[in-house]
Amino acid sequence: MTSTTERATPRGAGGHRLRHRHRHAGRITYAVLTLFAAGSLFPLVWTAIAASRNTTRLAQTPPPFWFGSNLLRNLRIAWTDANMGTALFNTVLVAGTVAAGTVLFSTLAGFAFAKLRFRFKNLLLLLVIGTMTVPPQLGVVPLYMLIAELSWTDRLQAVVLPTLVSAFGVFFMRQYLLQALPTELVEAARVDGASSWRVVWHVVLPAARPAMAVLGMLTFVMAWNDFFWPIIALTQNGNPTVQVALTGLGRGYIPDQSVIMAGALLGTLPLLLAFVIFGKHIVGGIMTGAVKG
């Protein structure tokens, strides 16, 4: 929706029409936005500052506003003592698998719901949308009993499998493919005798690529930051994800505040780097997803 309207009246080229809406920002606008951006970034910057100090300094008034010299030491302690090395590796694995699985399964199901005809389609779609409102807490007790039964406690598949598909993803891909994939294209491929899988490979996947990228990024961030279920399924000293390891740090297994901050920094840095590199695309993805969803 946004993409089409923006394409129809590109910024700048629209001339007088756009002058009405997108007025140049005044000084106050810049000031307020700068203040807000600073508020958004400050806790992250301060995490880095605190991670580069030591606990004694953090327990003094006023708190430090500039970097100290302990960063490497704190990072090393967090890496080894708090299991952050294993945790980071696990989190990359989990978030990567979950993102790949969600994107693949959502694209297939979204394509079927958007462009194919089959019995019970509307009923099944309603079911997909209905599952979105079910809170994760509702299934957590049996889920725990299930993975305990399978002896999957502390194993990564316990975290990956329950989140491998997403109703939001299916709905997101359906909404995108409804308009991004011309039905004639699918029918033409059909008439040429292409099998469903060939249609998916040669027609659907190329058309779905932009939405797949967006969904992949959103799912990756979500899986990376997932908290409630990993805390229950994994343990801090066994095979944690970053979030579980951070919880262990916060609960005082290591009472060193600067080390805790170093751990928080380690757990956040990869996503922050991704934001610096892909920020524009992630923002665009959230904005398109918002209007479509």
Next chain:
Amino acid sequence: MAGVAGDATTAAPSGWQEGAAALPGAGYGDGEDRRREDRRRKDRDREDRARERRGRWHRWDTRWSPYAFVAPFFLFFAVFGLFPLLYTGWASLHRVELTSPDDMEWVGLHNFSRLLTDSFFWNALRNTVTIGLLSTVPQLLIALGVAHLLNHRLRGSTFFRVAVLTPYATSVAAATLVFVLLFGRDHGMINWGLGLAGLGAVDWQNGTWTSQLAVSTIVVWRWTGYNALIYLAAMRAVPDELYESAELDGASRLQQFRHVTLPSLRPTILFTCVVSTIGATQLFGEPLLFSGGAGATGGSDHQFQTLGLYLYEQGWVNLHLGRASAIAWAMFLILLIIGAVNRLITRRLRRSS
């Protein structure tokens, strides 16, 4: 079904082919001709059979592939979503301990009736509502304002958008750990700032309102930018003509915002309200980690224990899985009620507009 339909339709073309084949070779030529004719017919038959097979496969493929495409979702959902959901209801009617989850003792509605007289449950419910309001209302209001500002023509608009969204990339755990330090009683930066402003230090963790305000701050910090971008997207989809005619009518910028932007944004605002409400009901990580080493009690006096945290405490600290299941179903019930109220309000709004 597929087989029957397939046979019925494939019978027609092959029969037609046979009849047609009889026509051109009707004259009896010499043996050479007849043999050639024979071979040709055999070739044609083979081709027909292949086409038929392909046709049948094609029909089979178009008929069943859609199910194959949606199957993974429903398979995973059945095992890891639907089954646990129903089983939670079953478990909530039993006494189940984490130490031996196979020993289930039927207790009927005991777990639920116990909740009704459980002061900690009501406390958690109350906290969930107050923290939910403290975090959702300012979050959405600020997001609306920021989105309006971002909708101007800005130099460095990408920078502002990315900066505003960065908290979204920060996990509950990392964010809460930082805010625990910032809200520290003795040396925290926020109390230091209050001191500079001539105000006294606040014991953020131990007061009821102050701790709930602090927990809400973490939520607001993490989600305001995200919601601002959602509003911004909706603002950009508002047709230009609406603003043009409003301007021709002499509407000021504030009036345009009130009478053009806000009404156009109503569906999006409702959407974010629903999503934030669901998120607020499930609040868990922030109150868990805000208490530092205290665990799942939500503060020394349970002053910021939410329903999600209470569920966790009952199930994984006190090891009562049956009670935890009952809390889960109570949460679901509350969500349903909120959903119904929401629908009522939406209908009212639609009727009034």
